[in-house]
Amino acid sequence: MEKARLLEFESKCVQEEPPYCQAACPLHLDGRALCAFVREGRIDDARKLIERTLPLPEALARICDAPCKEACLRRELGGAIELGALERACVEQGPLRRAPLLIPKNGKRVAVVGGGLSALCAASEGIRKGYSVSVFCAEDRAAALTALSPLITDEIARRELAWLEKGGVLFLPLEDLPPLSELSVRFDAAYAGLDDPFAACATAEATASVNPVSLETSLRGLFAGGAAPSFILRAADGRRGMKSAERFLQGASLFSSREKEGPYATRLFTSTEGMASAEPEAVPQEGYSPEEAIREAKRCILCECMECVKHCAYMQHYKGYPKKFAREIYNNLSVIQGTRLANGMINSCTLCGRCERICPNGFSMADLCREARREMLRQEKMPPSAHDFALEDMRFNNSPRATLLRHEPGKETSAYLFLPGCRLAGCTPEQTTALYAFLRDRLEGGVGFWLRCCGAPADWAGRDEELHREAAKITEEWESMGSPVVVAACTSCLQTFRKATPSIKAVSLWEILEGTELPEGALSFERTLAVADPCTAAQAPEIRDAVRNVASRAGVRFEEPLLSGEFSFCCGFGGLQESANPTLAALSAKTRGEESSLDFLVYCAMCRNLFAQAGKPAVHLLDILFPQGDEDPAGRPAIGYSEQQENRVGLVRALRASLWKEEDIVNEPHESIRLVIPPDVEKTLAKRRILADTVRRAIWSAERSGRKMKQINGALVASLRPASVTYWVEYAPKGDGSFEVRNGWSHRMFVAGAAENLVPDASEGDGA
Amino acid sequence: MKELIKSFEKYTKTECGACGRFLELQKTEITYLGSVFTLDLPVCPSCGTVFVPEELATGKMLEVEKILEDK
Numbered sequence: 027m028e029k030a031r032l033l034e035f036e037s038k039c040v041q042e043e044p045p046y047c048q049a050a051c052p053l054h055l056d057g058r059a060l061c062a063f064v065r066e067g068r069i070d071d072a073r074k075l076i077e078r079t080l081p082l083p084e085a086l087a088r089i090c091d092a093p094c095k096e097a098c099l100r101r102e103l104g105g106a107i108e109l110g111a112l113e114r115a116c117v118e119q120g121p122l123r124r125a126p127l128l129i130p131k132n133g134k135r136v137a138v139v140g141g142g143l144s145a146l147c148a149a150s151e152g153i154r155k156g157y158s159v160s161v162f163c164a165e166d167r168a169a170a171l172t173a174l175s176p177l178i179t180d181e182i183a184r185r186e187l188a189w190l191e192k193g194g195v196l197f198l199p200l201e202d203l204p205p206l207s208e209l210s211v212r213f214d215a216a217y218a219g220l221d222d223p224f225a226a227c228a229t230a231e232a233t234a235s236v237n238p239v240s241l242e243t244s245l246r247g248l249f250a251g252g253a254a255p256s257f258i259l260r261a262a263d264g265r266r267g268m269k270s271a272e273r274f275l276q277g278a279s280l281f282s283s284r285e286k287e288g289p290y291a292t293r294l295f296t297s298t299e300g301m302a303s304a305e306p307e308a309v310p311q312e313g314y315s316p317e318e319a320i321r322e323a324k325r326c327i328l329c330e331c332m333e334c335v336k337h338c339a340y341m342q343h344y345k346g347y348p349k350k351f352a353r354e355i356y357n358n359l360s361v362i363q364g365t366r367l368a369n370g371m372i373n374s375c376t377l378c379g380r381c382e383r384i385c386p387n388g389f390s391m392a393d394l395c396r397e398a399r400r401e402m403l404r405q406e407k408m409p410p411s412a413h414d415f416a417l418e419d420m421r422f423n424n425s426p427r428a429t430l431l432r433h434e435p436g437k438e439t440s441a442y443l444f445l446p447g448c449r450l451a452g453c454t455p456e457q458t459t460a461l462y463a464f465l466r467d468r469l470e471g472g473v474g475f476w477l478r479c480c481g482a483p484a485d486w487a488g489r490d491e492e493l494h495r496e497a498a499k500i501t502e503e504w505e506s507m508g509s510p511v512v513v514a515a516c517t518s519c520l521q522t523f524r525k526a527t528p529s530i531k532a533v534s535l536w537e538i539l540e541g542t543e544l545p546e547g548a549l550s551f552e553r554t555l556a557v558a559d560p561c562t563a564a565q566a567p568e569i570r571d572a573v574r575n576v577a578s579r580a581g582v583r584f585e586e587p588l589l590s591g592e593f594s595f596c597c598g599f600g601g602l603q604e605s606a607n608p609t610l611a612a613l614s615a616k617t618r619g620e621e622s623s624l625d626f627l628v629y630c631a632m633c634r635n636l637f638a639q640a641g642k643p644a645v646h647l648l649d650i651l652f653p654q655g656d657e658d659p660a661g662r663p664a665i666g667y668s669e670q671q672e673n674r675v676g677l678v679r680a681l682r683a684s685l686w687k688e689e690d691i692v693n694e695p696h697e698s699i700r701l702v703i704p705p706d707v708e709k710t711l712a713k714r715r716i717l718a719d720t721v722r723r724a725i726w727s728a729e730r731s732g733r734k735m736k737q738i739n740g741a742l743v744a745s746l747r748p749a750s751v752t753y754w755v756e757y758a759p760k761g762d763g764s765f766e767v768r769n770g771w772s773h774r775m776f777v778a779g780a781a782e783n784l785v786p787d788a789s790e791g792d793g794a
Numbered sequence: 795m796k797e798l799i800k801s802f803e804k805y806t807k808t809e810c811g812a813c814g815r816f817l818e819l820q821k822t823e824i825t826y827l828g829s830v831f832t833l834d835l836p837v838c839p840s841c842g843t844v845f846v847p848e849e850l851a852t853g854k855m856l857e858v859e860k861i862l863e864d865k
Contacts, residue, residue, distance in 0.1 A: 366864045409863030410827075714852075734811035735845050742811065743845065754846065773851040774859050775826040779837065779844040 027401060032356040035394055038387040039349035040293045045329040047109060049292035050097035052262030053086075055079045057094055057109045061326035064112055064319050072116045074123065081150035081261055082143070082186050083122055087113040088177040089257050093289065099298055099327050105306040107326050108314075114177070115314040124185070127193045132156040134275055136268075137209060137216040139229055141170040144252020145219025146190065147264030152217075153193040155272055160196045160213070162203040163222065170222065174257065200224060206232055210247050215271035218243075218250040221260050226253075240280035241267045247274055262288060295386045296329040334381035334389065337589055339617040340603070341381070341391070343610055344371045348381065348389045355398045359405070366407065372398040373412040374610050377486055377601030378561035383592055392601070399488030410750060410774060413487040415715050416605035418749070419667060422719075423448045423479040424496070427694070428674045430477040431503055434466055435685045440510040441471025445532075447516030448479050449631035450648075452670030455677040460545075460652040461535075462681075465513065468542045474507050475685075477678060480519040481526060486602045497526040504530050513538050515648075517562035517569060517630060518600070536572040536629065539651075544580055549653040553660075554583040555645060556622035558637075559594040560630035567592070573629050573647060580650055587622040597636040604636070615640035625660045638664035668711070668718035696726035700764035707767055716753055716770040720746065724755045725765050741768055745781035750774060752781045798854060799834050805845060810838035817845055824855075827862045 043049075047057030056075060063072035073083075080086040092110035100107050134157045138149045141163025152159040163170070168183035191197065206229065209216050218229040226233070232245035241249040241263065249270045251263025266287055273280050307314065307322035314322065334348065335341040344351065351371065358368035375395040382390035402408040422428055433440050444465050446458045465473045481496035500523075504512065512532035514520040523532045557577070563569045570591060577584055589595065597618055598604055598611030619626070619642030626644040628634045637644035649659030665673070682688040699722040703711070711721070728734035728744030735743040737756070744755045756769040799819070808817050817836035822844050824831045836845040846855070 364865075365861075369864050409860075411859065411863060728811070732812045733841075733843060735817070735843075736809040736811050738807045743808075745846075752846070754848070754851065769848065771848040771851045773846060773855045775824050775855055777835070777844050777846055778823050778825075779842045780846055 027356050027359050027397065029356075031397075032352055035352040035389070036349050038385065038389040039331075039347060039352070040295055040387065041331045041347040042349055043292050043294035043331075045294060046097040046099055046292055046296075047094035047107070047329075049286075049294075050094045050289045052093065052256075052258050052288055053080055053265065055090075055094075055109075055113070057098075057107065057112075058326065058328055060109070060112060060116070061107065061323040062328060064116065064323035065326070067316075067320065069116055069119050069316070073120060076113060076116055077122050077124075081147040081265060082171075084117055084182050085143070085171055085174070085178050085186050086147075086258065086261055087117040088182070089175045090114075091256050091258055093256065093258060097291075099296055099329055100304075100306075100325060103298060103301055103327075104303040104325070108306050108309055108322055111309040111314050112319055112322060115316070115319040118313055119316060119319075124189050127153060129154060129156050131158055131194065134158065134215070135160070135213045136271055137162065137203075137213040138219065139203060139216060140219035140222030140225025140252075141167055142219045142222035142225070142252060142260070143171070143174060143257060144221045144260040144264040144267075145217070145225060146171070146186070147261040148217040148219060148268045149190055149195050149264075150193075151265050151268035152271070153190070153195055155268065157271075158194065158196070160198050161190075162198050162200055162225075164200060164224065167197060200228075203228060206245055206248070209245070214247070215274050216248045217241075217264070217267040217271060218248065219260075219264060220250055220253040222252075225250075237280075239284055240270045240273075242270065242280060247271075249274075294329060295331045295333065296327065297333060298327065301327065331386075333384050333386070334391075337595060337617070338381065339598075339614040340375055340610060343613065344374075348385075348391055348394070351391065352394055355394060359398060359401050368398075369402070369407075369409055369412070370607060372402065373409070373606035374603050375601050376561065376596035376598065376603045376614065378596035379564065380561065380593060380595040383564065395601070396488055400490065403488055408488075412606040413483070413602050414605075414750065416483045416602050417487060417489070417492075419448075419671070420479045420481070420483040422671055423674065424499075428477070428671065428678060430475060430678045430681060431507065432681075432686055433474045433507065434472040437472040439472050440474035440507050442469050442538075443474040443476045443504070443507055443510045443512050444535075445476045445478075445480075445512050445514045445516075445519060447514065447519045447631065448674065449635065449670070450515050451477055451677050452673045453631050453635060453665040454646075454648070454654065455673045455680070456654050457648050457652045458677060459681065460654075461515070461648065464545050464652070465538070469538070472510075473513075474510060475681065476503070476507075476512070477674065478503070480514075480516075480522040482518050482522045483602060483605075485522055485526065486600070493526055501527050501530065516632075517560050517566065518632070520566070520569075521562045534566070534569045534572065536569050536576060539576050540572040544576065545651055547653070548580050549650045549659070551582055551645070551650055554585060554624055555627035556587045556624040557584050557590055558587065558597075558618065558621070558626040558628050558633060558644070559590050560628070560633050561594055561596040561600055562630070564592050564594050576651075577627060577647055580647075582627065582647070582650060584627050585622070585624060587624075589618075589621050597630075597633040598640075599632040599636050611636065612640055615642065618642075634662075635664045638662060666708075666712045667715070671717060671719060696723045699726045699729075701725075701767055702760060702764050703767045707769060711767070711770045714770060714772060716755075716772060720748065720753050721755050721757075721767055721770060723748065724753055725757055747776075747781040752777065754781075795854065798850065801849075802834065802836055802847060805836035805847060808836060808845060810841060810843055812843070813838055813840035815840045826859060827865070829862055831858075 045058040077083045090110040095106035098106035136157040138145045138161045149159045171183035218225045220226045232243040233250040241251045249267040252260040354368045358366045377392040379392045451458045481493045484492035515535040598614030604611035615636040628644045629647045634644045634646045643660035645660045724744040724746035746753050753772045757765045819834040820837040821832050822835040
């Protein structure tokens with residue numbers, strides 16, 4: 027990833043932008059951080075923050091006129107935070123550290139004319155830059171500060187002045203000020219604090235006109251400011267003047283990139299939706315007590331954006347926000363030697379795009395993670411374990427056993443082509459059969475049947491070449507059917523078709539059902555449900571409307587949870603999250619399930635499966651339209667990968683035999699192996715992603731070749747390495763010719779002599 | 795790791811189904827993503843078939859696979 031691309035991503039995320047108060051403060055005191063410290067009773071830390079930010083902390087914290095209150099988001103919700111009073115409370119409740127400055131002098135001499143607030147702030151900034159600062163002011167130096175407010179006592183003023191002196195500021199009498207014409211001879215630069223009448227008078231001929239940005243005067247090297255009534259603006263002028271002096275001494279531009287020096291509007295976005303109003307803590311004459319200060323600080327909203335993070339289990343899991351993730355991903359892609367810490371994060375995004383839809387600037391984690399996945403593949407640094415299982419499943423779903431493409435029985439052309447999708451066909455094959463019969467009955471012109479994978483897993487994995495290969499085959503198959511209208515039951519298929527094969531005219535099943543009479547015998551469903559839109563319908567309002575329309579006509583009562591429609595997010599299946607990070611996928615489904623206490627109404631077979639796994643009752647709209655049995659569809663368990671693959675193969679065979687009267691179906695040899703898998707073993711196999719088909723192949727191969735291990739307890743162990751994973755299966759033959767499976771495990775490492783010779787050769791098949 | 799390998803001695807009572815011989819611990823080469831290791835694993839002394847025990851595959855081996863995948 028190019029650095030410019032990182033910056034492009036970074037610039038869209040506003041989470042790290044300063045809070046409203048800090049941006050509005052002429053000295054940029056971080057009021058949010060201050061409130062965060064105070065509310066936790068960390069007054070020492072709050073004082074350190076004040077000391078770090080304000081040039082004369084003891085004085086300014088007591089007299090701050092808090093222009094930030096104008097920008098505070100609390101303003102409309104009870105009243106702005108009393109930040110000035112909080113600053114005062116902090117410095118009154120304990121001493122500042124006043125650590126000596128450890129900055130070496132750099133030989134530059136700077137004169138400061140005047141002894142007022144602005145001049146002293148300029149002097150404070152000057153010594154922090156390593157300048158030898160000489161302040162020309164009246165003899166009673168403390169008076170200039172004590173005159174500002176009764177809150178600044180003589181003692182406080184003397185402490186401020188003593189710190190300046192300790193830092194190297196040389197206080198000189200007014201009489202020693204050289205004439206303006208000679209100022210540049212004795213000093214490299216100068217600042218006049220115009221809040222001191224003497225300074226204003228002494229520099230009058232040069233300060234009649236002062237540039238508001240650079241504070242330049244008509245005398246080269248002399249800067250001036252501090253005439254504003256606001257104390258904090260006078261102080262800010264002192265800082266700005268000394269910055270100009272610094273630029274002048276460096277020969278740098280006096281004007282470029284100074285927009286954020288004074289008050290400015292932050293880019294931060296903070297939602298106050300649903301936030302309760304709260305009145306400010308009244309400020310007593312003597313200032314806040316510690317308890318009052320804590321109460322007031324607790325009113326602070328602690329402004330931040332985090333809009334996209336709020337409901338995203340993925341971003342919450344990786345403890346960050348898009349800008350931070352972008353940096354981590356950029357660094358991850360740049361690793362030459364060392365550990366790539368962000369691999370898991372890159373591969374765990376569901377790519378649902380909700381963040382992009384919700385972000386004020388359209389930050390897309392999906393774009394970022396997709397680009398990163400592609401680059402990892404190019405660099406050959408993609409961890410094989412991340413997506414292999416899902417890609418193997420995709421390849422299986424596009425293998426001859428699990429695919430079918432036919433015109434409607436008895437017809438030679440198709441006006442429509444029904445594409446149920448892998449999950450629907452795998453989870454509910456009977457429903458798929460019933461739905462196909464219904465479509466044939468309702469639609470004119472012939473409805474063909476097309477079972478195959480759309481290529482979404484390749485797209486999600488960032489494997490563009492594989493996606494394009496599938497897209498080419500999809501187009502060829504579609505054209506071979508006379509280019510009919512594809513009726514897709516799955517919104518992910520539809521999304522992938524529209525992206526990879528835009529020439530194919532594809533519509534959603536729900537749009538078709540919206541325009542037809544609904545099937546007879548639909549389930550009468552009593553409970554009110556909550557519609558959970560799949561993330562792939564978030565940008566398809568026509569599909570969402572059609573679903574609601576169909577559901578209403580079917581007599582289903584439903585409510586809209588807060589995060590449905592365009593703000594719906596992924597159940598955990600999308601983007602291959604479930605493949606790369608099954609634990610997080612379960613959390614995604616659980617998080618989404620918590621949106622509503624009602625059972626969900628879904629129209630995506632993947633969503634239903636993930637919700638069922640997470641224990642969230644979910645009813646598929648097809649369960650209502652095409653009920654299968656009397657059981658409550660909301661209680662139906664999730665269907666595992668093994669069963670889904672077997673169901674798809676079974677569906678293809680059943681349809682070929684029943685609808686197209688095709689009897690030439692040849693089983694693969696290992697399919698003759700009958701398995702008995704106890705439930706606990708089934709769970710272990712599912713968790714370890716070992717498919718029943720793999721178990722059959724391993725046992726078939728071991729029994730045929732005799733290459734197996736015999737354990738002391740009599741159990742046999744077979745192994746198989748079909749591609750990049752070695753599988754081990756512990757089993758025992760039963761008297762009836764079946765095999766009891768006792769355990770299974772796998773590894774990716776290649777162990778010479780473990781299983782490589784045991785791959786079954788299809789040519790040995792005896793055809794069952 | 796030594797203890798794990800020692801624990802593999804129990805598999806010397808496992809029999810190779812093809813040759814009928816008991817397995818013996820032998821140095822075996824393991825490779826993944828360009829890295830090569832050797833480890834004492836139960837092997838049939840006759841045909842050389844190697845047995846990878848469950849506790850190795852789901853424990854140390856998985857751990858090292860993950861580390862190598864992130865390198």
